[in-house]
Amino acid sequence: MTEIYFEERYASNPDDVKRYDTNQLRKHFLVEKVFEANKILLTYSMYDRFIVGGAVPVGKLLSLETIDPLKSKHFCDRREVGVINIGGLGTVTVDGKDYELRSREGLYIGMGTTSIVFNSKSAEDPAWFYINSAPAHQSFPTTKIGQEETITLDLGKPEDANERQIIQYIVAANVSTCQLQMGITQLKTGSVWNTMPPHVHNRRMEVYLYIDLAKDQAIGHFMGDPLETRHIWMANHQAVISPPWSIHCASGTSNYSFVWGMAGENLDFMDMDKMECTELR
Numbered sequence: 252m253t254e255i256y257f258e259e260r261y262a263s264n265p266d267d268v269k270r271y272d273t274n275q276l277r278k279h280f281l282v283e284k285v286f287e288a289n290k291i292l293l294t295y296s297m298y299d300r301f302i303v304g305g306a307v308p309v310g311k312l313l314s315l316e317t318i319d320p321l322k323s324k325h326f327c328d329r330r331e332v333g334v335i336n337i338g339g340l341g342t343v344t345v346d347g348k349d350y351e352l353r354s355r356e357g358l359y360i361g362m363g364t365t366s367i368v369f370n371s372k373s374a375e376d377p378a379w380f381y382i383n384s385a386p387a388h389q390s391f392p393t394t395k396i397g398q399e400e401t402i403t404l405d406l407g408k409p410e411d412a413n414e415r416q417i418i419q420y421i422v423a424a425n426v427s428t429c430q431l432q433m434g435i436t437q438l439k440t441g442s443v444w445n446t447m448p449p450h451v452h453n454r455r456m457e458v459y460l461y462i463d464l465a466k467d468q469a470i471g472h473f474m475g476d477p478l479e480t481r482h483i484w485m486a487n488h489q490a491v492i493s494p495p496w497s498i499h500c501a502s503g504t505s506n507y508s509f510v511w512g513m514a515g516e517n518l519d520f521m522d523m524d525k526m527e528c529t530e531l532r
């Protein structure tokens with residue numbers, strides 16, 4: 252029996268968030284613990300009913316079984332799932348079929364799947380499976396996204412300290428998906444700003460998981476109404492929920508990467524209402 256822990260997060264009204272103090276901001280939007288050995292940790296956000304979590308199998312299998320808030324027999328009865336491995340070599344077995352995932356490889360799992368089992372090749376270097384999930388209306392085939400199947404966009408400039416690569420895994424151009432999109436953005440050495448100029452997309456919520464950040468470094472993540480921004484200080488392997496009305500961008504004390512995941516009204520990755528950085532308040 253797999254130990255699955257879940258937490259539920261309700262959606263907040265932007266007018267209320269203006270009055271949140273540091274602890275309230277962290278309680279509602281920060282996901283401090285995403286990964287724990289031999290457990291599946293999940294956070295169910297009411298923003299687009301997006302689930303974010305992690306599975307780290309160390310010397311045993313972990314099975315993504317349903318959780319009570321879903322009131323469904325299987326986790327994927329009404330949902331699709333995206334997985335990106337940020338650890339060592341591992342396998343995801345979907346309805347009996349093995350998908351081997353190296354580090355930075357991804358998997359889309361379609362609605363109607365009845366069994367999802369995570370395994371690591373080695374207990375010394377376990378796989379770290381990062382999980383995103385959203386409600387689905389149609390069953391699309393389970394599809395592995397190797398690094399060669401990703402789409403890379405080069406953005407930013409070193410002189411603006413935001414030179415980075417957006418690596419798209421689950422986007423409509425390469426995987427059939429109902430509403431879930433996922434990818435990784437990697438900042439070049441010396442660049443610290445992601446998503447600058449920032450944007451909102453009222454049609455989609457988004458979650459960022461920060462990775463590749465050294466232990467003695469930190470991320471200052473900006474969120475909120477563009478004219479009422481707030482910040483949350485974050486560490487490596489923490490995630491942050493961005494409501495559809497909120498900007499989501501950060502500066503690190505060094506370079507880093509992050510996994511982004513989105514769900515909502517459309518699959519148009521470029522649907523963003525951008526702000527000039529000089530307009531932010």
Ligand SMILES: O=C(O)C(=O)C[C@H](O)C(=O)CO
Binds near residue numbers: 406415417436445
């Ligand atoms: O650095 C960036 O720019 C991003 O990675 C942007 C995210 O992908 C995003 O916010 C997409 O809506």
Ligand SMILES: [Zn+2]
Binds near residue numbers: 499523
């Ligand atoms: Zn975004």
